[in-house]
Amino acid sequence: MKAGVGLISSLLLFLLMGAVFAQRPRPKKPTRRPATTRKPFVPKRGEPAVPEPQEPTDFPPIILGPPSIFSDCPKECLCLPSYPNSLNCENRNIRVVPVIPFRTHYLYLQNNYISELTAEAFNNATEVRWINLANNRIQKIDKQVFEKIPGLLYFYVQRNQLNEVPSGLPTSLEQLRLDRNRISKIPAGAFTKLENLTLLDLHYNQLSDSDLGKNTLKDLKNLMQLNLAYNVLKKMPAGVPNNLIQLFLDKNRIDDIPKDYFKDFTHLAFVRLNHNQLSDKGVPKAVFNLTSLLDLQLAHNQLTVIPLFNNHLEHLHLNHNNIESKLCTFVLVVFTQNAMRAVFCFLPLERFLVCLHPDMHSSNARVHFN
Numbered sequence: 001m002k003a004g005v006g007l008i009s010s011l012l013l014f015l016l017m018g019a020v021f022a023q024r025p026r027p028k029k030p031t032r033r034p035a036t037t038r039k040p041f042v043p044k045r046g047e048p049a050v051p052e053p054q055e056p057t058d059f060p061p062i063i064l065g066p067p068s069i070f071s072d073c074p075k076e077c078l079c080l081p082s083y084p085n086s087l088n089c090e091n092r093n094i095r096v097v098p099v100i101p102f103r104t105h106y107l108y109l110q111n112n113y114i115s116e117l118t119a120e121a122f123n124n125a126t127e128v129r130w131i132n133l134a135n136n137r138i139q140k141i142d143k144q145v146f147e148k149i150p151g152l153l154y155f156y157v158q159r160n161q162l163n164e165v166p167s168g169l170p171t172s173l174e175q176l177r178l179d180r181n182r183i184s185k186i187p188a189g190a191f192t193k194l195e196n197l198t199l200l201d202l203h204y205n206q207l208s209d210s211d212l213g214k215n216t217l218k219d220l221k222n223l224m225q226l227n228l229a230y231n232v233l234k235k236m237p238a239g240v241p242n243n244l245i246q247l248f249l250d251k252n253r254i255d256d257i258p259k260d261y262f263k264d265f266t267h268l269a270f271v272r273l274n275h276n277q278l279s280d281k282g283v284p285k286a287v288f289n290l291t292s293l294l295d296l297q298l299a300h301n302q303l304t305v306i307p308l309f310n311n312h313l314e315h316l317h318l319n320h321n322n323i324e325s326k327l328c329t330f331v332l333v334v335f336t337q338n339a340m341r342a343v344f345c346f347l348p349l350e351r352f353l354v355c356l357h358p359d360m361h362s363s364n365a366r367v368h369f370n
């Protein structure tokens with residue numbers, strides 16, 4: 001009987017390995033152990049999609065918009081009669097923000113060479129709701145800009161050159177994207193009174209623990225998505241508002257999670273801590289035992305045991321840890337074409353297996369150790 005089970009599990013193992021290696025490129029050195037040969041971490045910068053022109057000569061000329069029926073349409077923008085509230089100035093090699101007409105609610109300025117935001121352009125732009133400034137060269141934003149646009153809801157400034165979070169953000173703000181900048185500073189009070197902010201994206205910056213004191217985020221009562229991945233945090237961020245649904249902290253240097261860190265989070269469903277320095281010591285036994293949690297990603301850490309979790313969990317990512325050395329002979333995470341994922345943990349002595357089928361109903365997403 002025991003031999004029969006052994007045979008079946010070996011066969012299953014063999015078939016699975018075949019399936020996995022058929023779908024994924026074979027690593028160059030499959031025997032390398034990640035924990036001991038880890039290189040010092042250097043944060044990567046976001047690479048610009050196109051080569052950046054050099055100052056001062058080779059800025060491409062401004063591309064003018066077509067003639068417009070709106071007399072207030074800036075010459076470098078597109079004003080469509082069917083969308084009188086949109087001002088489309090994206091992809092036009094603009095270096096200076098044009099004067100924004102009063103009728104504008106949606107302002108598109110992405111993919112230009114704008115380096116500064118000053119209040120003059122916004123003197124009459126009191127109705128603006130959305131601004132997209134992604135992929136420019138913004139280093140400076142006058143805080144008077146925000147006094148002109150008190151109803152701003154979405155402010156997208158990802159892929160720029162900001163060194164700090166802008167000050168004076170309007171309290172109406174709902175979404176703030178500041179990812180892929182050079183931010184290493186959050187001025188005191190930067191996020192105070194932003195009671196309606198639901199999304200804060202700060203990934204790919206240079207934030208460290210001292211930037212996230214316990215009061216930094218405390219006013220963000222409605223925050224649902226916080227992305228602090230690709231920074232240089234060593235600790236879990238303090239004062240994270242507990243209405244959060246999604247917390248991304250991949251690729252930092254976190255080695256420890258306080259025992260009660262997630263205690264007051266009742267909606268937290270998605271937690272990513274891939275590529276950190278978590279070992280068993282830094283992960284208290286029941287820290288992830290939350291009924292709300294659906295997706296937990298702990299790949300590329302130094303765990304040797306599978307953390308305890310609640311059976312509502314649907315996705316668990318544990319690849320590239322050291323779990324095989326103790327509990328399991330190894331752990332396999334299987335990605336199939338239809339994105340179904342499964343974690344198989346093969347235990348010694350044919351006691352198997354961990355099997356997680358996240359695309360089935362959550363009541364089926366159980367983990368069985370023996």
Ligand SMILES: *[C@@H]1O[C@H](CO)[C@@H](O)[C@H](O)[C@H]1NC(C)=O
Pocket residue numbers: 101102103124
């Ligand atoms: C500002 O908007 C008002 C209302 O549409 C308009 O009458 C005025 O001419 C605008 N001023 C400028 C400088 O565009």
Ligand SMILES: *[C@@H]1O[C@H](CO)[C@@H](O)[C@H](O)[C@H]1NC(C)=O
Pocket residue numbers: 171172173195196
């Ligand atoms: C927050 O949103 C609510 C509901 O839309 C709105 O009534 C309130 O004025 C907003 N708060 C601020 C500071 O804009």
Ligand SMILES: *[C@@H]1O[C@H](CO)[C@@H](O)[C@H](O)[C@H]1NC(C)=O
Pocket residue numbers: 286289290291308310
């Ligand atoms: C895990 O959470 C459940 C409630 O969801 C609780 O009954 C159980 O005691 C917890 N386990 C541990 C080890 O804390």
